[in-house]
Amino acid sequence: MKQKGSKFKVQRSPLSVFGWQQRSFQISRPILALFNSFNPVNLFNFLRACLAFASLLLLCSCETYPPRPANGVRHQSPKAQVASTSAPQQTPKPPATAPQQSPKAQAETPPAPVPPPVANPADASRKNLLALDLAFSRACEEKGAPEAFYQFMALDGICLLAGDAPIQGRDAIKVHFAAGPAASISWKPRESEINSDSDLGYTWGAYESQSSTPENPIPAVNGKYAIVWKKQSDGGWKATLFITSPGSGAK
Numbered sequence: 001m002k003q004k005g006s007k008f009k010v011q012r013s014p015l016s017v018f019g020w021q022q023r024s025f026q027i028s029r030p031i032l033a034l035f036n037s038f039n040p041v042n043l044f045n046f047l048r049a050c051l052a053f054a055s056l057l058l059l060c061s062c063e064t065y066p067p068r069p070a071n072g073v074r075h076q077s078p079k080a081q082v083a084s085t086s087a088p089q090q091t092p093k094p095p096a097t098a099p100q101q102s103p104k105a106q107a108e109t110p111p112a113p114v115p116p117p118v119a120n121p122a123d124a125s126r127k128n129l130l131a132l133d134l135a136f137s138r139a140c141e142e143k144g145a146p147e148a149f150y151q152f153m154a155l156d157g158i159c160l161l162a163g164d165a166p167i168q169g170r171d172a173i174k175v176h177f178a179a180g181p182a183a184s185i186s187w188k189p190r191e192s193e194i195n196s197d198s199d200l201g202y203t204w205g206a207y208e209s210q211s212s213t214p215e216n217p218i219p220a221v222n223g224k225y226a227i228v229w230k231k232q233s234d235g236g237w238k239a240t241l242f243i244t245s246p247g248s249g250a251k
Helices: 014-037 040-064 078-086 103-108 121-143 145-152 170-179
Strands: 002-004 007-009 153-160 184-194 200-210 221-231 237-246
Touching: 121 145, 121 184, 121 200, 121 221, 121 237, 145 153, 145 170, 145 237, 153 170, 200 237
Parallel strands: 153 237
Antiparallel strands: 002 007, 184 200, 200 221, 221 237
16 A cells, blocks of 8 residues: 555455455356246246246136126126026016907897987078978968968068969968958978078978869969078078969879
């Protein structure tokens, strides 16, 4: 050891350097031995062992955590599938059906009543006009023409009798039949018709008029007639026009 100025410099002897190298060689010797032991055959066996170990880990993870299917249905383990299949399944109940009757019971069961057809208002109005016309004719036979025409004609009704001038107003018509010779008139309605508003209609048929007396026998006059009816404000019907036409219109 030498001293130069105020600093000291340590000089190592060849023996000390040789000792350090010897210790380094002793430390690295196991590492070199391990490295020399990895020849190609040993390295291949080592890699194969690692691959087998990794495959074993992958299989274990698949058994523990099964993959989730894409449709969102949870996958069941084989044990759970066996338990679900062994459980008793409930069969759906058939729909309840009405008990069938025997042919004898069906024959004894009365059929359902058929509802009556809906009456047409126009048909009812036509029948009413026919009934009203027939009542007018019977009133002429029972009460006489003056009283019957005064009862069934409208206040401003018109009467057009064959061979006579037009007569307007029920009062004038009553006077005409009362002033003339005693005559009987009757008729039989055949058809009727009514408008869509059911406030105006007509009837027609065949009539017979007899005005003969024992002193002056005159043959009866047959012909056809028509009556125009109009509904009044109170809902009743009155004749506004009475027309006769002699001819072949036997009752």
